[in-house]
Amino acid sequence: MKEKIKVIIAEDFALLREDLFETISTQNDMAVMGAAGNGPEIMKLADSVEHDIILMDIEMESVYAGIRAAEAIRDKNKEEKIIYLTAHETKEMILTAMGTGAVDYIVKGAPEEKIVSRIRDAYEGKTVLEGRVKELVLQEYKRLQESEKSLLFFVNNLSNLTKTERELIRLLLDNNKVKKIAEIRGVEMATIKSQINTLLKKLGASRTKEITKTIKNLNLTHLFE
Helix, strand or coil, rough: CCCCCCEEECCCCHHHHHHHHHHCCCCCCCEEEEEEEEEHHHHHHHCCCCCCCCEECCCCCCCHHHHHHHHHHHHHHHCEEEEEEECCCCHHHHHHCCCCCEEEEEECCCCHHHHHEEEHHHHHCCCCHHHHHHEEEEEEEEHHHCCCHHHHHHHHHHCCCCHHHHHHHHHHCCHHHHHHHHHHHHHCCHHHHHHHHHHHHHCCCCCHHHHHHHHHHHCCCHHHH
16 A cells, blocks of 8 residues: 655644645545644654655744744755745745745645645655746746856755854844854854855855845845844
Protein backbone atom coordinates (compact mmCIF):
# COMPACT_ATOMS: atom_id res chain seq x y z
CA MET A 1 0.00 0.00 0.00
CA LYS A 2 1.31 3.42 -0.99
CA GLU A 3 2.38 5.60 1.92
CA LYS A 4 0.11 8.58 2.57
CA ILE A 5 1.24 12.20 2.35
CA LYS A 6 1.52 13.45 5.92
CA VAL A 7 0.28 17.03 6.36
CA ILE A 8 0.24 19.41 9.31
CA ILE A 9 -1.86 22.57 9.28
CA ALA A 10 -1.37 26.06 10.73
CA GLU A 11 -4.54 28.19 10.66
CA ASP A 12 -5.85 30.49 13.40
CA PHE A 13 -9.48 30.51 12.24
CA ALA A 14 -10.95 27.40 13.89
CA LEU A 15 -13.72 26.81 11.34
CA LEU A 16 -11.35 27.01 8.39
CA ARG A 17 -8.82 24.84 10.23
CA GLU A 18 -11.51 22.19 10.71
CA ASP A 19 -12.56 22.41 7.05
CA LEU A 20 -8.98 21.95 5.88
CA PHE A 21 -8.54 19.06 8.31
CA GLU A 22 -11.65 17.35 6.92
CA THR A 23 -10.84 18.06 3.26
CA ILE A 24 -7.31 16.66 3.49
CA SER A 25 -8.25 13.74 5.74
CA THR A 26 -10.84 12.51 3.24
CA GLN A 27 -8.21 12.15 0.50
CA ASN A 28 -7.20 8.52 0.01
CA ASP A 29 -3.53 9.44 -0.29
CA MET A 30 -3.29 11.98 2.56
CA ALA A 31 -3.34 12.08 6.34
CA VAL A 32 -3.47 15.10 8.67
CA MET A 33 -0.96 14.55 11.47
CA GLY A 34 -1.96 17.60 13.49
CA ALA A 35 -3.21 21.19 13.37
CA ALA A 36 -2.15 24.40 15.08
CA GLY A 37 -3.71 27.81 15.64
CA ASN A 38 -0.60 29.98 15.91
CA GLY A 39 3.13 30.23 15.17
CA PRO A 40 4.52 28.66 18.36
CA GLU A 41 2.07 25.75 18.07
CA ILE A 42 3.04 24.90 14.48
CA MET A 43 6.75 25.13 15.36
CA LYS A 44 6.21 22.70 18.22
CA LEU A 45 4.14 20.43 15.97
CA ALA A 46 6.80 20.43 13.26
CA ASP A 47 9.35 19.33 15.87
CA SER A 48 7.27 16.55 17.34
CA VAL A 49 5.18 15.06 14.53
CA GLU A 50 6.31 13.22 11.40
CA HIS A 51 5.16 15.11 8.33
CA ASP A 52 5.85 15.77 4.65
CA ILE A 53 4.05 19.06 4.05
CA ILE A 54 3.18 22.08 6.18
CA LEU A 55 0.12 24.06 5.11
CA MET A 56 0.83 27.47 6.63
CA ASP A 57 -1.43 30.48 7.17
CA ILE A 58 0.53 33.76 7.30
CA GLU A 59 -1.51 36.09 9.50
CA MET A 60 -2.27 34.38 12.80
CA GLU A 61 -1.35 35.94 16.17
CA SER A 62 0.42 38.67 14.16
CA VAL A 63 0.56 39.74 10.51
CA TYR A 64 3.78 37.85 9.77
CA ALA A 65 3.34 34.97 12.27
CA GLY A 66 3.36 32.25 9.61
CA ILE A 67 6.45 33.68 7.96
CA ARG A 68 8.30 33.85 11.28
CA ALA A 69 7.27 30.27 12.03
CA ALA A 70 8.42 29.12 8.59
CA GLU A 71 11.83 30.76 9.12
CA ALA A 72 12.27 29.05 12.48
CA ILE A 73 11.17 25.67 11.13
CA ARG A 74 13.47 25.86 8.11
CA ASP A 75 16.36 27.00 10.31
CA LYS A 76 16.20 23.50 11.80
CA ASN A 77 15.51 21.66 8.56
CA LYS A 78 16.08 23.18 5.12
CA GLU A 79 14.23 20.26 3.51
CA GLU A 80 10.87 21.32 4.99
CA LYS A 81 8.17 21.77 2.34
CA ILE A 82 5.93 24.69 3.26
CA ILE A 83 2.87 25.80 1.31
CA TYR A 84 1.39 29.14 2.28
CA LEU A 85 -2.41 29.30 2.25
CA THR A 86 -3.30 32.92 2.94
CA ALA A 87 -5.72 35.73 2.20
CA HIS A 88 -2.84 38.12 1.46
CA GLU A 89 -2.06 38.75 -2.18
CA THR A 90 0.08 41.89 -2.05
CA LYS A 91 3.43 42.06 -3.81
CA GLU A 92 5.23 42.71 -0.53
CA MET A 93 3.67 39.73 1.24
CA ILE A 94 4.17 37.32 -1.64
CA LEU A 95 7.86 38.13 -2.10
CA THR A 96 8.47 38.19 1.65
CA ALA A 97 6.82 34.79 2.08
CA MET A 98 8.57 33.17 -0.88
CA GLY A 99 11.84 34.46 0.53
CA THR A 100 11.53 31.92 3.36
CA GLY A 101 12.03 29.04 0.93
CA ALA A 102 8.38 28.01 0.63
CA VAL A 103 7.52 25.68 -2.24
CA ASP A 104 4.15 27.24 -3.06
CA TYR A 105 1.76 30.11 -2.28
CA ILE A 106 -2.00 29.66 -2.53
CA VAL A 107 -4.54 32.42 -2.00
CA LYS A 108 -7.50 31.48 0.19
CA GLY A 109 -10.69 30.90 -1.72
CA ALA A 110 -9.07 28.40 -4.05
CA PRO A 111 -11.18 25.27 -4.69
CA GLU A 112 -10.52 22.31 -2.41
CA GLU A 113 -9.43 20.23 -5.41
CA LYS A 114 -6.72 22.77 -6.21
CA ILE A 115 -5.38 22.80 -2.65
CA VAL A 116 -5.06 19.01 -2.45
CA SER A 117 -3.59 18.93 -5.96
CA ARG A 118 -0.91 21.45 -4.99
CA ILE A 119 -0.11 19.40 -1.88
CA ARG A 120 0.51 16.41 -4.14
CA ASP A 121 2.67 18.53 -6.46
CA ALA A 122 4.76 19.79 -3.54
CA TYR A 123 5.18 16.26 -2.19
CA GLU A 124 6.44 15.13 -5.61
CA GLY A 125 8.87 18.03 -5.80
CA LYS A 126 6.93 20.09 -8.34
CA THR A 127 6.66 23.84 -7.71
CA VAL A 128 3.53 25.31 -9.27
CA LEU A 129 3.18 29.08 -9.05
CA GLU A 130 -0.03 30.50 -10.46
CA GLY A 131 -1.72 33.78 -11.21
CA ARG A 132 -0.49 36.88 -9.45
CA VAL A 133 2.24 34.98 -7.60
CA LYS A 134 3.82 33.77 -10.83
CA GLU A 135 3.31 37.18 -12.46
CA LEU A 136 5.12 39.01 -9.64
CA VAL A 137 8.02 36.57 -9.62
CA LEU A 138 8.44 36.96 -13.38
CA GLN A 139 8.19 40.76 -13.20
CA GLU A 140 10.84 40.95 -10.49
CA TYR A 141 13.02 38.49 -12.37
CA LYS A 142 12.98 40.71 -15.47
CA ARG A 143 13.65 43.84 -13.44
CA LEU A 144 16.65 42.33 -11.71
CA GLN A 145 18.13 41.05 -14.97
CA GLU A 146 19.35 44.60 -15.56
CA SER A 147 21.85 44.13 -12.74
CA GLU A 148 22.63 40.58 -13.92
CA LYS A 149 21.02 39.11 -10.83
CA SER A 150 18.29 36.51 -10.93
CA LEU A 151 15.41 37.00 -8.51
CA LEU A 152 15.00 33.26 -8.08
CA PHE A 153 18.71 32.81 -7.35
CA PHE A 154 18.71 35.62 -4.82
CA VAL A 155 15.45 34.66 -3.09
CA ASN A 156 16.32 30.96 -2.98
CA ASN A 157 19.66 31.74 -1.41
CA LEU A 158 18.03 34.07 1.10
CA SER A 159 16.07 31.06 2.28
CA ASN A 160 19.32 29.19 2.96
CA LEU A 161 20.82 31.84 5.22
CA THR A 162 21.66 30.88 8.79
CA LYS A 163 20.24 32.74 11.78
CA THR A 164 23.62 34.46 12.22
CA GLU A 165 23.69 35.56 8.57
CA ARG A 166 20.18 37.01 8.79
CA GLU A 167 21.19 38.93 11.91
CA LEU A 168 24.25 40.22 10.04
CA ILE A 169 22.05 41.46 7.19
CA ARG A 170 19.71 43.14 9.69
CA LEU A 171 22.64 45.08 11.10
CA LEU A 172 23.85 45.99 7.61
CA LEU A 173 20.36 47.21 6.70
CA ASP A 174 20.62 49.55 9.69
CA ASN A 175 23.78 51.00 8.07
CA ASN A 176 26.16 49.64 10.73
CA LYS A 177 29.84 49.40 9.82
CA VAL A 178 31.97 46.28 10.43
CA LYS A 179 33.48 47.69 13.62
CA LYS A 180 30.07 48.54 15.07
CA ILE A 181 28.66 45.12 14.12
CA ALA A 182 31.59 43.43 15.86
CA GLU A 183 30.89 45.48 18.99
CA ILE A 184 27.16 44.68 18.92
CA ARG A 185 27.78 40.97 18.44
CA GLY A 186 30.70 40.87 20.87
CA VAL A 187 33.16 39.27 18.44
CA GLU A 188 36.36 40.23 16.64
CA MET A 189 36.22 42.30 13.45
CA ALA A 190 37.98 39.45 11.64
CA THR A 191 35.04 37.18 12.47
CA ILE A 192 32.53 39.64 11.02
CA LYS A 193 34.66 40.11 7.88
CA SER A 194 34.80 36.35 7.43
CA GLN A 195 31.02 36.08 7.86
CA ILE A 196 30.49 38.88 5.34
CA ASN A 197 32.72 37.13 2.78
CA THR A 198 30.66 33.95 3.19
CA LEU A 199 27.45 35.98 2.82
CA LEU A 200 28.70 37.66 -0.37
CA LYS A 201 29.57 34.30 -1.93
CA LYS A 202 26.23 32.78 -0.90
CA LEU A 203 24.23 35.63 -2.47
CA GLY A 204 26.49 36.14 -5.48
CA ALA A 205 27.34 39.72 -4.57
CA SER A 206 30.63 41.64 -4.54
CA ARG A 207 29.64 44.23 -1.91
CA THR A 208 27.28 44.30 1.04
CA LYS A 209 25.55 47.35 -0.48
CA GLU A 210 24.37 45.14 -3.35
CA ILE A 211 22.70 42.83 -0.86
CA THR A 212 20.99 45.55 1.17
CA LYS A 213 19.89 47.42 -1.96
CA THR A 214 18.35 44.31 -3.50
CA ILE A 215 16.55 43.42 -0.28
CA LYS A 216 15.13 46.94 -0.03
CA ASN A 217 14.13 46.97 -3.71
CA LEU A 218 12.27 43.70 -3.24
CA ASN A 219 10.61 44.95 -0.03
CA LEU A 220 12.05 41.98 1.86
CA THR A 221 13.32 43.92 4.87
CA HIS A 222 10.56 42.28 6.95
CA LEU A 223 12.58 39.06 6.85
CA PHE A 224 15.29 40.71 8.92
CA GLU A 225 13.35 42.63 11.57
